Amino acid sequence: MAWFARGLRQGVDAMDDDSRAPVSPGLSPGRPLPTPAGQMDDASLCPTGALEVRAGVTVPDYARCVQCLRCVRAGAPIRWEQSYRWAVSRTGALGPAFRRSIHVRVLDAGDCGACLAEVRQLTSPVYSLHRFGIFVTPTPRNADVLMVVGPVTRAMRTAMRETYAAMPEPRRVIATGTCALTGGVFAKSVAVEGAVSRVIPVDVEIPGCPPPPLAILHGLHLLMGREGPGRPDPR
Numbered sequence: 001m002a003w004f005a006r007g008l009r010q011g012v013d014a015m016d017d018d019s020r021a022p023v024s025p026g027l028s029p030g031r032p033l034p035t036p037a038g039q040m041d042d043a044s045l046c047p048t049g050a051l052e053v054r055a056g057v058t059v060p061d062y063a064r065c066v067q068c069l070r071c072v073r074a075g076a077p078i079r080w081e082q083s084y085r086w087a088v089s090r091t092g093a094l095g096p097a098f099r100r101s102i103h104v105r106v107l108d109a110g111d112c113g114a115c116l117a118e119v120r121q122l123t124s125p126v127y128s129l130h131r132f133g134i135f136v137t138p139t140p141r142n143a144d145v146l147m148v149v150g151p152v153t154r155a156m157r158t159a160m161r162e163t164y165a166a167m168p169e170p171r172r173v174i175a176t177g178t179c180a181l182t183g184g185v186f187a188k189s190v191a192v193e194g195a196v197s198r199v200i201p202v203d204v205e206i207p208g209c210p211p212p213p214l215a216i217l218h219g220l221h222l223l224m225g226r227e228g229p230g231r232p233d234p235r
Ligand code: SF4
Pocket: 032, 045, 046, 047, 048, 049, 050, 051, 060, 061, 064, 065, 066, 067, 068, 069, 070, 071, 072
């Protein structure tokens, strides 16, 4: 019972996504950074074609990177950051009325399971999504945000279009994970249409394979107007 008494004395240990910014690889796998080509210039190492040497700099394309770590384990490693502010907004926040609370419909368009598992982590006591006023809803008619994980499979195209059509304005779409951004490792499959943006408009992009829960939280906070954008996409 000692742990219980200690918990009562100290309060609930839910993680603050700002003041205790994580540096542990367990919370964020990290991602490559633009690196002088003299330090790392072997773009052929990348299995997904995410590296390009441009004007003397090796530049990662986050929409293609699957965080396989090959470039960081190379003899001359690429620079690597242990961050989580990965979301990029293409259209802006929802507006002042949505600063305190939003409802999110999560749609699995064909993911491998890992992106969805990271989204589920948000409701665990560690991330405690609800304390931010963010709630998951099963019905698109109550949803402000459609969060899509996975590449869009041909079987899910119509369901996704109809889910989006059923949402009230203003509505926003978050493409979550490399597959949702470009089709990722499934892009060439005959069963896959590709990126979410080929079917419905995308407002926020969250790269990562899968993106860690804090990167997904960053995307939600961007839409609520509570967070600024992260490091600009080097593309
Ligand atoms: S981590 Fe892997 S996929 Fe990402 S840029 Fe490096 S080699 Fe490419």
